[in-house]
Amino acid sequence: MASHNNSLGYMVIEGGEGQLRGIALVTDARGVPADFRYTDLIRPKKLERILYGNSFDTYVKEELILESLLESMETDPQLWICSDKDILTPLRNASRTKTVLLGESTHAPLDAEGSIENTTEPRVFLIQTEANGAPLRAEFAEGARTDEVQQTASLLTENAKTMTLLEPFSRIQRLISALATGSD
Numbered sequence: 001m002a003s004h005n006n007s008l009g010y011m012v013i014e015g016g017e018g019q020l021r022g023i024a025l026v027t028d029a030r031g032v033p034a035d036f037r038y039t040d041l042i043r044p045k046k047l048e049r050i051l052y053g054n055s056f057d058t059y060v061k062e063e064l065i066l067e068s069l070l071e072s073m074e075t076d077p078q079l080w081i082c083s084d085k086d087i088l089t090p091l092r093n094a095s096r097t098k099t100v101l102l103g104e105s106t107h108a109p110l111d112a113e114g115s116i117e118n119t120t121e122p123r124v125f126l127i128q129t130e131a132n133g134a135p136l137r138a139e140f141a142e143g144a145r146t147d148e149v150q151q152t153a154s155l156l157t158e159n160a161k162t163m164t165l166l167e168p169f170s171r172i173q174r175l176i177s178a179l180a181t182g183s184d
Contacts, residue, residue, distance in 0.1 A: 009077030022065035031163035
């Protein structure tokens with residue numbers, strides 16, 4: 001698998017009403033796609049839901065979707081970014097690379113670009129990736145080391161100079177809509 005400097009991977013598993021689909025997008029430091037994969041919509045049968053019980057969604061997300069997407073990727077990002085807490089630790093374990101759950105915050109700007117501030121939540125930090133605006137909320141997987149937090153903040157801050165960090169999630173949402181309607 002090829003690895004690119006400053007590349008970011010975005011992983012989304014989404015669905016509703018018992019149907020799930022996964023999308024993985026890797027971008028270069030400018031936000032230009034370097035690799036893209038998706039799964040077909042998984043529609044479980046009633047008997048499968050009964051057989052797996054409460055563990056069904058976890059099984060589908062972790063073993064069918066996440067592992068399938070990671071195995072099919074030709075580009076290995078420096079960091080995986082997700083927007084779903086349920087896949088944060090499984091993504092880290094399966095990819096064996098740094099992962100972060102990244103989102104917006106309403107916090108006042110921190111002192112300087114690259115600043116990191118602890119929050120009251122375990123493994124959650126605020127990272128000031130740009131000179132102006134609110135810091136991003138970054139939650140790390142269980143087992144993340146202190147140096148991973150600093151490395152992630154540095155990588156995000158560097159990439160924020162050439163791309164909008166959360167924008168690929170809106171592209172992924174549009175891709176999900178296009179896949180659902182069958183449009184190219």
